[in-house]
Amino acid sequence: MIAFLAAAALAGGATDAPAEIQPMPGPSTPSWESLTSYRDIGFVPRGWRLFDKAEGDLDGDGRTDSVLIIQENDPAKMRSNPDRLGMDYHDANPRIVLVILQDNPGQYRLVAKGNAIIPDHD
Ligand SMILES: [Ca+2]
Numbered sequence: 676m677i678a679f680l681a682a683a684a685l686a687g688g689a690t691d692a693p694a695e696i697q698p699m700p701g702p703s704t705p706s707w708e709s710l711t712s713y714r715d716i717g718f719v720p721r722g723w724r725l726f727d728k729a730e731g732d733l734d735g736d737g738r739t740d741s742v743l744i745i746q747e748n749d750p751a752k753m754r755s756n757p758d759r760l761g762m763d764y765h766d767a768n769p770r771i772v773l774v775i776l777q778d779n780p781g782q783y784r785l786v787a788k789g790n791a792i793i794p795d796h797d
Contacts, residue, residue: 718773724748726770733734738777746770 719725726746733740747768754765774787 718743718783719745722748729789733774734776738780740777741773741775741783743773744770745773745777 678768682736724791725743727744729742730739731742732738733742746766749768752767753769756763769790771788771790773785775783776786778784
């Protein structure tokens with residue numbers, strides 16, 4: 676699934692312009708401008724967590740690139756499931772897919788992000 680998400684995100688705009696961005700309300704909106712110089716942990720803002728990750732050479736330059744799915748980690752968005760069907764809790768924290776290319780050894784660049792294709796819960 677993550678390879679599909681990477682392809683979809685890149686097809687949506689592999690240029691400097693991010694793919695379909697849905698603004699996320701509230702004080703937990705990440706500051707993306709500060710997230711371009713570190714790997715993994717630098718692309719996961721405070722209050723968010725790394726949900727899933729895949730690596731591969733997405734642009735064919737021989738360097739390993741990454742696709743991350745990050746998820747907000749706000750306990751207030753964990754809701755109990757009153758009908759008791761399925762899971763006891765519903766995790767309503769939003770998820771975002773990030774496509775990160777390695778331009779030079781150790782230098783990573785966010786080229787696409789979006790939350791329109793990631794389900795908000797399991
Ligand atoms: Ca590459």
